[in-house]
Amino acid sequence: MKNTIKETRLKYNLTQDELAEQLNVSRQTIISLEKGRYNPSITLAFKLSRIFKCTIEDIFLYEEG
Amino acid sequence: MKNTIKETRLKYNLTQDELAEQLNVSRQTIISLEKGRYNPSITLAFKLSRIFKCTIEDIFLYEEG
């Protein structure tokens, strides 16, 4: 699943460390998410949507298959 | 996190088995989700939103804390 985490994070001028801290996850988690290595829990997705002031659907692009 | 899976499933006249099949998960997963025993992956949340023709935010109510 594609996501816009990196772009949006940069729009907010946040480092990976800062975003990780706001989400209460490790920096590794941010890196792995930005790199698309895995998909987050819905809880993490919601936290991201709060910080980025948008919907989950704005951040994550789901394509079935 | 609260969700409206059970209510929405019933609105669509689906059994737990049928919903599980459409989502490609086990019936146990549906039961556990409806009972709020755990939160789904974002992938499963997206699949649900497709089947229920609504947004993830319509199905799941996230309250921070």
Add this chain to the structure above:
DNA sequence: CACCAATGTAAAATAAGCTTTACGTAAAGT
């Protein structure tokens, strides 16, 4: 060049989502 901040990689460990199997219960139909 040396230094520091930000990003990246890799591997091992833990937590959480999800499956599988097996059994229990209650309602509805025959």
Add this chain to the structure above:
DNA sequence: ACTTTACGTAAAGCTTATTTTACATTGGTG
């Protein structure tokens, strides 16, 4: 009574998300 359908529980096991630690790389700045 017996069967079927739908829902529920419990436990063991597998898979994937997330953490932790440690080290490498790149770019800017003194």
